[in-house]
Amino acid sequence: MEDLDFRLRPRPRVAVVGAGWSGLAAAVALVERAEVSLLEAAPQVGGRARRVAADGESIDNGxxxxxxxxxxxxxxxxxxEGDVRKLFLRLPLELHFPGLVRLRAPRHCPAPxxxxxxxxxxRGLDWRDKWGMLRLATALSLREPPSGMSVSSLLAAHGQTERARRFIWEPLCVAALNTQAHEASARVFARVIRDALMHGRADSDLLIPRHDLSRIFPDLALTYLEARGGVVRTRALVRGIRTTEAGVSLRLDDKTEEFDAAICALPPHAAAAILRESADAAGLCATLESYDYEPIITCYLWYPPGTRLPSPMIGLSGAIAQWAFDRGSLGGAPGLIAVVVSAAARLREATGPSLAESIDAELRREFPALPPPVRSRVITDRRATFRCTPGVSTPAxxxxxxxxYFAGDHMIPxxxxxxxxxxxxxxxxxxxxxxxxxAG
Ligand SMILES: Cc1cc2nc3c(=O)[nH]c(=O)nc-3n(C[C@H](O)[C@H](O)[C@H](O)COP(=O)(O)OP(=O)(O)OC[C@H]3O[C@@H](n4cnc5c(N)ncnc54)[C@H](O)[C@@H]3O)c2cc1C
Incomplete structure (x- = not known):
């Protein structure tokens, strides 16, 4: 009945502003029901999850x-795409700190x-570590932590041992929330742990991309949209957006354009910047401007071909980086290792080459036989995600x-x-x- 109703009306003209994964997902959901125009300021789509060129090779922005x-x-x-299986290496959850701790979920066993x-x-955890972790996991499955509590306070309140904090909970917190445990929201952390670990067995699986990120979704979404009449415009910077009697008006550099409706799929600071001329958006802008951000640094190190890590993804126990990925074993250039530094505000002053040297030295402490890298590239996204502290409020x-309407990775309470x-x-x-x- 709904579909029939839609077929009898002219297709609405809808603008989606921002072609990150949220804008692309919105456009894909709309394109069979509306005339969709997707406007993206950058020369390419994908936003914070896309490929970048590095000396003739494709790597990811992170x-x-x-x-x-x-x-x-x-x-x-x-x-x-039709079949996601070929795009990812799917592994049961594994936290592997070589020589220290290894925790691996069995493949054929229901959750939890x-x-x-x-x-x-x-391996590498004693019965006190394990018993404490089991008690905390059970507590998280039964009730939510108080809204103002940090992850560090949660771990302290539940008597977690030093090893459980250092090798399990804190790495999981920084990986999932991109926020250090002493600042991170215990309530959000508990929700992520429940969703990933306590429902279906496959929920906790790690899916590591086998291709660059643009090939995983943005390129495919573009083809899908264009095949259905969607219009995708890159280098289209929207400078202002406001509602009108007829719908929504967008201001670009040289003109304004009118649409029946629009979805603004921008990160909070960018949404606030284009909403300023909207009379009724003052409250919304205040919420959008209240976000703090955390950087993520990815350091790519090209070692001689044949260099391998013991697993596709390993945990690092040094002071700078948290995880290393063997991109060579995942379909990338042989010998390429991607090292991730999340919640990286503490490294604000670090520069590319010296940071790459420190990260290489950290890897070398874990794997002394590692040959010297041939080259390196450090990519820092200063506003990788919002800082996930207690009390972050979600905008309307x-x-x-x-x-x-609004979309973006900050929009799910x-x-x-x-x-x-x-x-x-x-x-x-x-x-x-x-x-x-x-309805209208
Ligand atoms: C280095 C890094 C590592 C990460 N690791 C993970 C991970 O392992 N797992 C995970 O799930 N998430 C991860 N994330 C988070 C994830 O990438 C983001 O949550 C997600 O990509 C956000 O998508 P989005 O569409 O909400 O925003 P964005 O990707 O920021 O998209 C917004 C788009 O709008 C465009 N734009 C901005 N202003 C305008 C304007 N005025 N007019 C037109 N266009 C405009 C931008 O160019 C951009 O393309 C990571 C992020 C980074 C940066």
Whole structure:
């Protein structure tokens, strides 16, 4: 009935501003029901999860990892690609700090028993570490931590040992929330742990991209959109956005353009910048401007071909970086290792070459036989994600004055900034927009 209703109306003209994963997901959800124009300021789509060129090779703006629990992301990739399996290396959850700790979830065991089994069989943790972790995991499955509590306070309140904090909880916190444990929201952390570890067995699986990030979704989404009449415009910087009597007006460099409705799929600071001329957006702008951000640094080190890590993803126990990925074993250039430094505000002053040297030295302490790297490249995203502290508030998902909707990785209440939050928010904004147009 809904579909029939839509077929009898002219297709609405809808603008999606921002072609990161949230804007792309929104456009994919809309394109069969609306005339979609996707406007992106950069020369390419993909936003914070895309390929970049490095001396003739493709690397990513930052190493990413997905989880089996990313349902909306896997669904939209399936929609544009058909088969997600070939895009990722799928591994049961594994935290491997060579020579120190190894915790691996068994492949064929239902959740949450797989977590208990992983703990029971973990190497490098004693019974006190394991018993404390089991108690905390059980507590998190039963009740939410207080809203103002930090992850460090949560770990202290539940008597976690030094090893459990250092090798399990704190690395998981920094990886999932991109925020140091003493600042991170315990409530958000608990939700992520519950979603990933306590529901389906496959939810905790790690999905490591086998290709560059643009090939995982943005390129496929572009093809999908253009095949269905969607218009994708890059180098289209939107400078202002406001609701009008007829819908939404966008101001670009040389003109204004009118649409029946729009989705603004920008990070908080960029959304606030274009909303300033909207009379009824003052409260929303205040919320958008209240976000703090955390950088993520990815250091690519090209070692001679044949250089391998013991696993595709390993934990690092030094002072700078948290994870190293063997890109060579994942389909990238042989010998290429990507090292990730999350919650990197503490390294604000560090520069590319000296940071690469320090990271190489850190890797070398773990693997003394490593040959010297041939070259390196450090990529820092200063606003990689919002800082996920207690009490971060989520902005409204539409303006009261007209059909202007919002998407982005900050738009899912109680969750950190991830690809899944971005994609889920894009789909929700598209559904809300279509429902309103249908009702109106
Ligand atoms: C280095 C790094 C590592 C990460 N690792 C992970 C990970 O392992 N797992 C995970 O799930 N998540 C990870 N994330 C987070 C994830 O990449 C983001 O949550 C997600 O990409 C955000 O998508 P988005 O669409 O909300 O925003 P964005 O990707 O920021 O998209 C917004 C788009 O809008 C465009 N734009 C801005 N202003 C304008 C304007 N005025 N007019 C037109 N266009 C405009 C921008 O150019 C951009 O393309 C990582 C992020 C970074 C940076």
């Amino acid at each position: 190493q990413h990892i997905l989880l089996g629990a990313y349902r909306d992301t896997l669904a939209v990739i399936t929609r544009v 028993l797989n977590v208990a089994m992983a703990l029971a069989c973990a 998902c539409r303006l009261p004055s007209g059909p202007l 109680g969750y950190p900034a991830t690809l899944e939050s971005a994609v889920r928010s894009g789909g929700s904004a598209a559904r809300l927009l279509l429902a309103d147009l249908l």
